Amino acid sequence: MTAAHTPDGLRSDSGAVGAAGTGEDRADAVRLLEMEFGELFTHVRRMYAEMANRLSPGMLPGAYKVFTTIARRGETTLSSLAELLHADKGQISRTVRELEELRLVQRAPDPADGRSSLLTATESGLERWNAARAPHENSLLTALETWQIDDIRELTRLLHALSTSASPRG
Structure with missing residues (x-):
């Protein structure tokens, strides 16, 4: 097995080492994984900023993240949203008000708790979101067009295992 060194001086073994390394x-x-994650996070932050600006000129990436979380969940409460995003409830509340003013999000009474409201993305918000992210979805499709579908599924499985602290072996 040969070892190559990256420009940062870290070793990268070519060949399979397995768990016995x-x-x-x-x-x-x-360390190499952390370095690649750093590059990926930089790319994702840039992508979020671009999509936020396409959704609503001047929108900050944090507001975009709040909106996309609401849109993906279908409906949620302010408290659940703050907990899910590990964010201050007051800041989330201000961001949701901004999203309401932009007509991206709407509130409705929570039938399970009269003191609370359910937040949902508006139809217009969902349409604008789809338009805002379309260029990046196409670029991801293009970037992965030479990948085997099994490799894409394997990467997805491994990322899920990492994000949930599960063993990648099942």
Whole structure:
């Protein structure tokens, strides 16, 4: 097995090491993964900023994240949203008001709790969101067009395992 060094001085083994690699191999592999995540996060932040601006000129990426979370969940409460995003309830409340003013989000009484409201994306908001993210969806399709579908599914499975702290082996 050969080892290559990255410009940052980290080793990258070519060939499969498996779970039996040394502690140094594992530490090097994790450092390389962290480095790639840093690059990916930078790309995603830039992409969120572009999509936020397409959704509503001047919208900040944080507001875009709040909107997309509401849209993906279908409906949610302010408290659930703040908990899910690990954010201050007051800040989430201000952001939701901004989204309401932009007619991206609407409130309705929560039938399960009269003191609370259910937040949902408006039809117009969903249409604008689809238009805002279409260019990036196409670029991801293009970036992955040479990948085998099984590789895409495997990456998805591994990312899910990582995000839920589950073993990738099941």
